[in-house]
Amino acid sequence: MSENKQPAIILVRPQLGENIGKAARAMLNFGLTDMRLVAPRDGWPNPAAGPAAADADIVLERARVFGTVEDAVADLAHVYASTVRDRDMPKPVATPREAAKQMHTAFGEGRTAGILFGPERSGLTNDDVVLADTILTVPVNPKFASLNLAQAVVLVAYEFYHLADGTPAYQPSHPEGVASKEELIGLMEHLETELDKRGFFRSEDRRAPMRRTLRNLIQNASFSKQEVYTLRGVVKSLARPPKEDR
Template sequence: MAGTDRKREIMTGGPAIILVEPQLGENIGMVARAMANFGLSNLRIVNPRDGWPNEKAISAAARADHVIEGAIVFATLEAALADLSFVYATTARPRDGHKPVKGPVEAGEILRGRENSGERTGILFGRERIGLRNWEVGLADEIVTFPVNPAYASLNIAQAVLLMSYEWMKSGLASPHQTAFDKPDVEPAAKADLHGLFAQIEEGLEARGYFRSETKKMKAVDNLRAVLTRPGFSTDEINVLRGLFASFDRFARPGQRLPAGDGETGDDE
């Protein structure tokens, strides 16, 4: 889905994303893209199989250049973790040991709290084929696992990074219902505008013989007003509707001259 806006300031920071011996440059690039989507920028790569820099990673990153250019390669996992104080290991299967296990929502909130307190944190992601080894999980403080289909629990590393990056971003929102943008502000229509629309429609229907009796007219008008008052029209929307109904009058009464502006629909120039 397209949506890159280079005019806005790029969000950076957050927990380090640590890839342990990734095999494919394309996966590293997709990880960088997922990180950039949700404001993460600290990418650490432990002993990548195909070396670094990697052209396939750059291509797959889809312009997440700041993540790719800032990536740091380490020869060992211990070196990649050396400056961090709290680390999660991601895994899809139970492990021996007594480490606390968290879901992604709780893990995202814990990471946010620790980062806000000045700690340096990270999340470990394993190899495409076999994930993390037990001793590598042992270097982490806690485990994070995803609520996936137990019969098909394997996630691509870019997918796993995307899920945790999303939870990191969500943990910093004022509300879990917050969105990146909202509908534009509109000016609510004054009741006088709405009443003018009622009168115009009723007059047009009367002229066309729509109402068969006074009793039916009263019921039809009540129903019409109930429908038209439900949406809460803006002034522009009222103008669009009045222009629309005015165009019907042209065909019904071609000799009639309409007042100036009645044919306007409110479209942008």
Template structure:
């Protein structure tokens, strides 16, 4: 069964290759979308190549709704977007994927039922298809090479939906251990200062205080984990042992 999460339906208009349908399913499920609708697939339905390409997203294909025409596929929707590189002279709002999915999220949150249409691979949607849409989604691609694969276009739109509908953490630290506490870093600083003092590093004497302050400042700028601190202690101990052996 589809998840209960409010979301748009992604409508594949007359898709030609089963592999592209499978790639579209995979892209949708990557970003939490599972409402797929398909109109008149060229190679019939179900399609074994679509299933193979969908990998872990095969459930979307099992639950995909099949329609004869574009009009039937979007008949229950209150707002429809058409993804196309060529508006073809029709007067409609043209939005970027980011703006369209943000708007779609707002409409769905207000109780609307939204669909996003994707045309067949070779020539895209016909004017009769686009005429059913309220707005157009136009991807800002390289004008010298504007053709997008069906799976790519679905993936891009699904990603923008995820960004618009989910709290995204834009930066995080992947921790491999616990952060070192201040007293642990302080002990590390003392260890290095003591050994460097013995080695005659703080020279000449009139610059020693400033050199030590710079070294302490360096330690304070470095975000150490406890494992980092232990390793740095080990490095210094080994260097001292090596010197003593010599």
């Protein structure tokens, strides 16, 4: 994913190298590589970031350091500020899902965007947020709304990646196709015939409901063609007399 088609992930005054590494790992999980660090507390590079990144080295190697938030967002057309706090400033609010839609539209029109994430302990200040166009708020339990830095990054990165992902929301359990009704009915009738021979349907008044139960079991199983073929072979094998009786 080219960097002009993805949001910049801007970590403002991050405190621990481990958290920067974990954020880098979360970014690369979903194809993001534009990390920007604003005044990291322990400087940069930070030896603690590498192990925590779990091989997301490309993100750390490309990370750019800025002295101020103003410098970090200077080339961006739209900035989101990730925060759960109420602010005394009128700004639109978006969830990560809505922000992802907006960013994909922006990138399609040749515009740029980035997301601010605050320090682990205190979050973004009002002076940070005032530079943003939109407040980005993750819907979480209002009684426990605390997310760590990597969690916040992974939620936003996932929603952005999800919109461009070609994996279908629903994938059938049998990509080769489920059995046809004709094949299922053939299995049902085969099973019923053999069970009838062995007196399974002992009560005539129970025959119909028991038959429906068996057919429903087969129908609801969503068997593939191969599975129906295998089961018919099983029924056929069980219907033969034992070898010692032949």
